Amino acid sequence: MKVLKIASALGVLMLSGTAFGQACETTVLATDAMKYDTKHIAVPASCKAFTVTLKHTGRLAKSVMGHNWVLTQPDQAHAVASDGISAGLANNYLVADDKRVIAATKVIGSGEEASVTFDVDTLKSDQPYTFFCSYPGHISMMLGELEVVSAQ
Numbered sequence: 001m002k003v004l005k006i007a008s009a010l011g012v013l014m015l016s017g018t019a020f021g022q023a024c025e026t027t028v029l030a031t032d033a034m035k036y037d038t039k040h041i042a043v044p045a046s047c048k049a050f051t052v053t054l055k056h057t058g059r060l061a062k063s064v065m066g067h068n069w070v071l072t073q074p075d076q077a078h079a080v081a082s083d084g085i086s087a088g089l090a091n092n093y094l095v096a097d098d099k100r101v102i103a104a105t106k107v108i109g110s111g112e113e114a115s116v117t118f119d120v121d122t123l124k125s126d127q128p129y130t131f132f133c134s135y136p137g138h139i140s141m142m143l144g145e146l147e148v149v150s151a152q
């Protein structure tokens with residue numbers, strides 16, 4: 001009886017260890033200095049879906065220092081951002097149903113947060129993707145890489 005209890009306790013430990021090893025989400029902070037707190041996001045290939053939560057840690061409103069988090073192919077990021085300018089804040093500075101956008105949060109301001117979840121198996125693991133803010137002018141400073149990585 002005692003042996004059985006120990007065995008099942010070990011089993012629970014091993015299961016939770018596996019779960020803890022795969023963080024299928026991350027939080028990105030964005031500031032009044034027009035910056036994200038990271039330039040690189042690693043997505044475990046074992047995740048089915050991955051969630052990015054963007055938090056605006058600054059004091060400025062979204063009308064003057066709004067931020068979002070947009071994911072595209074590297075060579076499409078700047079075009080998506082510049083095409084999005086005319087879409088305006090009401091459309092989160094993105095053209096409606098832009099097929100080049102893999103994932104995007106809405107534009108947020110001071111103290112707000114927004115999340116987006118996307119499928120991992122539709123992403124390729126042999127190339128980086130680009131994430132950026134599509135608020136006008138922000139892509140010059142708010143730009144980073146997202147990669148799907150296999151567990152070691």
Ligand SMILES: [Cu+2]
Pocket residue numbers: 034065066067068133134135138142
């Ligand atoms: Cu921004």
